[in-house]
Amino acid sequence: MSLLKINGLTHQFGGLTAVSDFSTEFHGNELMGLIGPNGAGKTTVFNIISGFYKPTEGKIMFKGHSISGMKPHSVTSLGVARTFQNIRLWHDMSLLDNILISQHYNLGYNLFDLFVRNRRYMDNEKRMKSIAIKLLEQLDLVQFIDEQPKNLPYGIQRKIEIARALSVKPSLLLLDEPAAGLNSSDVQELIKLIRWIHKEFDIAIWMIEHQMAVVMSLCSWIQVIDFGKTIAQGTPEEIQNNPAVIKAYLGDDKI
């Protein structure tokens, strides 16, 4: 059984077809890339998988469940985590709270336990806190535990967003332009981080990225879309030499 299988995915906004007949498959823990010019429909694909849009047509199977049309929080509970192009952290809460709230899929207690503060509540709060601290230690973020993300540098905020996504114990991590807005040294750090996460957490990663350096050095398989249609897919070398891709990015020399 494959981890994620998308078949014939089509999404229309009114008359505009944002994604048409998109298919892909994750067998195990691949690190794949999704690239394409601006407005090609890359983020729409991610939004459909994570449940913000219900696809017009097509099937999305994740670990054998059909997830098309599911609510975002239930998709996340199944093990699909994602980050956003523009960082969406809870900026006025401490880093620890940011990680803790992401444990909502597995609270282990209900409202009654909360009000009486019984053993179940205490144990679960303790468990979630230790999970959060362990994760922050792994990612070397533990020194910022009481800081609010808004007071931290942009590069760290990116890393926190990835940490928060990892805290739901995903089997598939969707990264939407993780290198956007980072300087070149931060980008090198990010490449190392993503490679390390891929190995350490043993998860599949699917990323949208505009910086070719990142995509080409990380991904083993790349899919290129333009105007919602898949125009090429293959290994980084194949993509770099594909005439259709070059045309989509740089245009035709015949004007």
Add this chain to the structure above:
Amino acid sequence: MKKFSVPALFIFIAVGTVVAAHFEMIDLYVQTIIMFIGVNIILSSSFNIINGYMGEFACGHAGFMAVGAYVTSILNVMFFTSNKTFGDPILSPELALWFFPVTMIIGGIAAAITGVLVAIPSFKTRDDYLAIITLAANFIIVSLFINMDTLGGPRGFMGMKQVLFAMEDVVFIPWMLIWTFTFTYLVVFLIRRFVSSTYGKGIIAIHQDEIAAEIMSVNTDKMKLVAFMFSSGLAGIAGGLFAHILGYINPNSFNILKSTECLVMVYLGGMGSLSGSIIAAILFTLLIEMLRFIIPAADTLLHFIPLIPDTFHLSQVLKWVIIPFILVILMQFRPEGIMGNRELSDFFPKLKKYYEFK
């Protein structure tokens, strides 16, 4: 020890007040003000769940208060007193004492169920549109009670004083004062537990970024339902207390003006600050009561100076000019309120030694 400092202080104040009231060291007027402070603390801290912690702009809190007030009043009057609508008491009046908290909680549950009326539209609607819906809900509830002739319609409903007398016949102590203290403490206690848990922090996540909350596995629809029901349920308890303190309720005392009072208290205290809500409720209640004396005094003074003509008099209605004006000043100079998203311990770090506020 740290854990018990604030509860101990509270118990000290509560027992002190009750004893003082019992031996008639404080008069009924002061007692009523203390009870209204309690009711207002419940109202502002429960309203803070929606407007502060969750960051929605609801403005129909008084509607839920009305539901609680009517439900508890009807239950108590029906079961424990003889009334011309409901006839003789169903249970013995002595039992009123034991069943009073139960009826309060039933009133709260009824108000919580009414809260669904607002919670379900809130799944898809936000901001201004949700504000309109809450306003509409307030009007619906008030009009419903105005048109129920069996409950007195616009003339209001009374008989709750008999319930109080029934309690006092068993043991003669200031029961309403005791119940107000108990429920105020209970409500603040529950809200504090709720917002300091990971579960409850889900609503703060919705406030700060709803999309991020949804994607990070917070079931936003469920959290909104819980928040609205919790908040309106507590407002129902406040309504029940209010009805029994006054001994008389009238649908128009739960109209938009009352909701505005709740709004003023929440924004005065600071959104998302529990200690702010409590401080604001105390200040606001005292201010309203002080204006009752300040306005006539100012009137006499201005006539004495003679600054205003003899035919013109400052009336109590001026209160409703001063209070909204405070809101205007507040929004101009301190839009985050007195406390603004922080607790007492953030201002006075030394207090941390005595109590954990968060």
